[in-house]
Amino acid sequence: MKDTCTTISLVNVDEEQMQALGRALAKALHARDIVSLEGSLGAGKTYLVREVAKALGYPHHVTSPTFVLQKLYALPEPRHGIDLIIHYDIYRLDSYDELREIGFEELPDGAVAFVEWGRKFIQHFPPSVVRIGIHGRGNEKRRVAIGASGDRIPKFIGALNDERLAPELSTSNIIWELFDE
Numbered sequence: 001m002k003d004t005c006t007t008i009s010l011v012n013v014d015e016e017q018m019q020a021l022g023r024a025l026a027k028a029l030h031a032r033d034i035v036s037l038e039g040s041l042g043a044g045k046t047y048l049v050r051e052v053a054k055a056l057g058y059p060h061h062v063t064s065p066t067f068v069l070q071k072l073y074a075l076p077e078p079r080h081g082i083d084l085i086i087h088y089d090i091y092r093l094d095s096y097d098e099l100r101e102i103g104f105e106e107l108p109d110g111a112v113a114f115v116e117w118g119r120k121f122i123q124h125f126p127p128s129v130v131r132i133g134i135h136g137r138g139n140e141k142r143r144v145a146i147g148a149s150g151d152r153i154p155k156f157i158g159a160l161n162d163e164r165l166a167p168e169l170s171t172s173n174i175i176w177e178l179f180d181e
C-alpha cells in the first residue's frame, strides 16, 4: 500500500508482543507477499523477521543481512504455501536498480520477501506491498503500524486478535510520516 492506506496500529508493544506479532504475520501473510519494514536503526525490523521465521518453522537464528543485502531462509516444511523467506536489508543501496539486479522482481512462487528500509524505494514496489512501521528504540515499548490493502485487513485483524494483540484501525498517511527519520 502506498502512502495513504488503511492502517492497523498497535501501541505499547514490548518484546513479547513483538513475538506475538511475528506469529500473527506468519498466519496472515501469503506466498508472494512483499513486506516493507520501516523505522530507524534498532527499531526491531530484524527482530520481527526473526520472529516470523521462527513462527514459520525456520530452525536457525536470523540475523541482519545489512552487509550481504539478501538472505534466504528455506523452510523445512511449507506453511500454507510459503516455503521460502527472502530477507533484504537495503540500507546500503543507492538505487532501486541495484535491488532489481539482485533479483527482487523475480520472487519465487512460494516466497515471502521482507525488505528492511523498504520505504527508500517504496514507489517502485507493487501496490500490494504490506508496510510495517516500527517506532521506538532501546527498551522503549514500540508503536507498530501495519498498512495493507483493504482486502487484506480482516485477515490481519483476525490473526492479531488470535494472538491477543489489540489492533486499532485508522485510515491515514500521517502514521508513515512518523517513520521519516
Ligand SMILES: Nc1ncnc2c1ncn2[C@@H]1O[C@H](COP(=O)(O)OP(=O)(O)O)[C@@H](O)[C@H]1O
Residues within 6 Å of the ligand: 013, 014, 015, 016, 018, 039, 040, 041, 042, 043, 044, 045, 046, 047, 048, 064, 116, 137, 138, 139, 140, 141, 142
Ligand atoms: N518491543 C521491542 N520490539 C523489538 N525489539 C525490541 C523491543 N524492545 C527491545 N528490543 C530490542 O531492540 C533491538 C532491535 O534490533 P533490530 O531488530 O536489529 O533493529 P533493526 O533491524 O530495526 O535495526 C533488539 O536488540 C531487541 O532485543
Ligand SMILES: [Mg+2]
Residues within 6 Å of the ligand: 045, 046, 047, 064, 089, 116
Ligand atoms: Mg535490521
